[in-house]
Amino acid sequence: MSQLHATSPVPATEIQDEENPDEQSLIEADDLIEEVSIDGMCGVY
Amino acid sequence: MTTTDSATIVMDLDRAWDLHPQVSVRPEPFGALLYHFGTRKLSFLKDRRLLAVVQALAYAPTARAACLAAGLGDNELPRYGRALAVLVQSSMVVGRTP
Amino acid sequence: MTAPTAPPLVDLFERGLDAPICLTWELTYACNLACAHCLSSSGRRDPRELSTAEAKAVIDELEAMQVFYVNIGGGEPTVRADFWELLDYATAHHVGVKFSTNGVRITPDAAARLASNDYVDVQISLDGATADVNDAVRGAGSYATALRALENLAAAGMRNFKISVVCTRHNIPQLDDFKALADRFGAQLRLTRLRPSGRGADVWDELHPTAAQQRELYDWLLAHGENVLTGDSFFHLSAYGEALPGLNLCGAGRVVCLIDPVGDVYACPFAIHDEFLAGNVREADGFSGVWRDSELFRRLRTPQHGGACASCAFYDTCKGGCMAAKFFTGLPLDGPDPECVQGYGEQLLARRGDGTRVPKPSGDHSRRSRTTVDLVLTRREAVEQRVRPPVSDCAEHPLAGLDLTPTGKDTAHA
Numbered sequence A: 001m002s003q004l005h006a007t008s009p010v011p012a013t014e015i016q017d018e019e020n021p022d023e024q025s026l027i028e029a030d031d032l033i034e035e036v037s038i039d040g041m042c043g044v045y
Numbered sequence B: 001m002t003t004t005d006s007a008t009i010v011m012d013l014d015r016a017w018d019l020h021p022q023v024s025v026r027p028e029p030f031g032a033l034l035y036h037f038g039t040r041k042l043s044f045l046k047d048r049r050l051l052a053v054v055q056a057l058a059y060a061p062t063a064r065a066a067c068l069a070a071g072l073g074d075n076e077l078p079r080y081g082r083a084l085a086v087l088v089q090s091s092m093v094v095g096r097t098p
Numbered sequence C: 001m002t003a004p005t006a007p008p009l010v011d012l013f014e015r016g017l018d019a020p021i022c023l024t025w026e027l028t029y030a031c032n033l034a035c036a037h038c039l040s041s042s043g044r045r046d047p048r049e050l051s052t053a054e055a056k057a058v059i060d061e062l063e064a065m066q067v068f069y070v071n072i073g074g075g076e077p078t079v080r081a082d083f084w085e086l087l088d089y090a091t092a093h094h095v096g097v098k099f100s101t102n103g104v105r106i107t108p109d110a111a112a113r114l115a116s117n118d119y120v121d122v123q124i125s126l127d128g129a130t131a132d133v134n135d136a137v138r139g140a141g142s143y144a145t146a147l148r149a150l151e152n153l154a155a156a157g158m159r160n161f162k163i164s165v166v167c168t169r170h171n172i173p174q175l176d177d178f179k180a181l182a183d184r185f186g187a188q189l190r191l192t193r194l195r196p197s198g199r200g201a202d203v204w205d206e207l208h209p210t211a212a213q214q215r216e217l218y219d220w221l222l223a224h225g226e227n228v229l230t231g232d233s234f235f236h237l238s239a240y241g242e243a244l245p246g247l248n249l250c251g252a253g254r255v256v257c258l259i260d261p262v263g264d265v266y267a268c269p270f271a272i273h274d275e276f277l278a279g280n281v282r283e284a285d286g287f288s289g290v291w292r293d294s295e296l297f298r299r300l301r302t303p304q305h306g307g308a309c310a311s312c313a314f315y316d317t318c319k320g321g322c323m324a325a326k327f328f329t330g331l332p333l334d335g336p337d338p339e340c341v342q343g344y345g346e347q348l349l350a351r352r353g354d355g356t357r358v359p360k361p362s363g364d365h366s367r368r369s370r371t372t373v374d375l376v377l378t379r380r381e382a383v384e385q386r387v388r389p390p391v392s393d394c395a396e397h398p399l400a401g402l403d404l405t406p407t408g409k410d411t412a413h414a
Helices: A021-026 B048-056 B063-069 B074-089 C009-014 C052-065 C083-092 C108-115 C131-138 C142-155 C172-185 C200-207 C211-227 C235-240 C286-293 C295-300 C323-328 C344-351 C380-384
Strands: A033-037 B017-019 B023-028 B031-036 B041-045 B093-095 C022-028 C069-074 C096-101 C120-125 C162-167 C188-193 C264-266 C277-280
Touching: A033 B074, B023 B048, B031 B048, B041 B048, B041 B074, B048 B063, B048 B074, B063 B074, B074 B093, C022 C052, C052 C083, C052 C286, C083 C096, C108 C142, C120 C142, C131 C142, C142 C172, C162 C172, C172 C188, C172 C211, C188 C211, C200 C323, C211 C235, C264 C286, C277 C286, C277 C295, C286 C295
Parallel strands: C022 C069, C069 C096, C096 C120, C120 C162, C162 C188
Antiparallel strands: A033 B041, B017 B093, B023 B031, B031 B041, C264 C277
């Protein structure tokens, strides 16, 4: 498994689209994915 | 995956990827739940075609091929590529050496 | 051109899932402590507790359903003789475990064992950053017990263990001190909401935070809470403005539930009452049958309408707050939370008469004398040489089935 050189975490909304920078503000990845901690559910110890 | 500066990450669709071995995938009517047993992170895929892409990654030569196999059109690649980048950021999806 | 967007998560979950994402499992009602606010009214073991085999069958079901994570509590789960066996069984069967403990059995050996299992998380309960504040609620010596456990976990190289706090009128002034304490041990801080559940109902009036303190807590979380967990227990505070991290919705019966020590399945651990009892894992279709087909859970999974809260501008963010908090303060479920940040709950409570009877929890496993039970720890090999007497079905003592011997000194234990 090759190493990834990820830099500091960035919110999905700031990820830029190299190919279509003009459309970037209209298209969000957040609508396809949402991340929550396993502790983020109410009704649990 | 290439980095341009410290704030932008662009998904490299033309390399091989895979699910992290500690990730459990649970398909749901709305898409899927992904849980990483190592990081305790939970991801909600809100789209069934994104699930199809993720499941195809291990077998496709590139992420682009996986997207096309899942029935995505070329104009949808940027949007799904960004979703994949989010999964890479949280270690759910990792690079694979074919 | 705008791309189509998927619905927000809250909408997707309101109708429930085929399996919980995670759930709480109280392994025993037995406990060596007698905390004033115990949500499960624990103390005495219930003789009808699930057996080791029955517990493993539940784990098998959780694995098949792909429940990712189970939060084990009680009572004090580590007083069960088969605790370690069940822990290992769960993690070997693709079910992540976090267990909540007062720390009484987290010895250096136990800590080392935990540190070697990547699929276990530990949460030490603590309700005061100082002994006086903590022990007033959890009993004399409980602060020392918790700190000893934290020291042992840190020394064993355990990672990501948590200090879990129930926020009260007396400890909200200590938020910075809790953070410092967590940092001192390399632990993660977790702040959670006090509910009027179990014995919590008896102390609710004097222990629940004031309105000003709720605001203080919310502001503190926004300013300092980046690495602080909350179990999404403050979603009712999202009506102040920015939502705190988490799903921000009541998960009861939709994404989470409770399995209690005798196999009863409730909507959530703060709602141990017949009103929220969905079924029992000992029924023909087991836990999965209850989760999927119970009448209660079907009802909870139909979209909730605001009722009296529908006209409030903040209903979409707070969703009317916590069902259990409303129920045990005697408020209608289709109205405001008793701690509604707009004050509507307080108004409702003030308007009704003092004689209003509120629901009592369905069971009470409190010890009659409400004293802390002294646990004397013994060496492992001494225990293994003894033949354990079978546990009578009628045994209620919290330590029934647990073989303990004083190691030498003449130490009395309850």
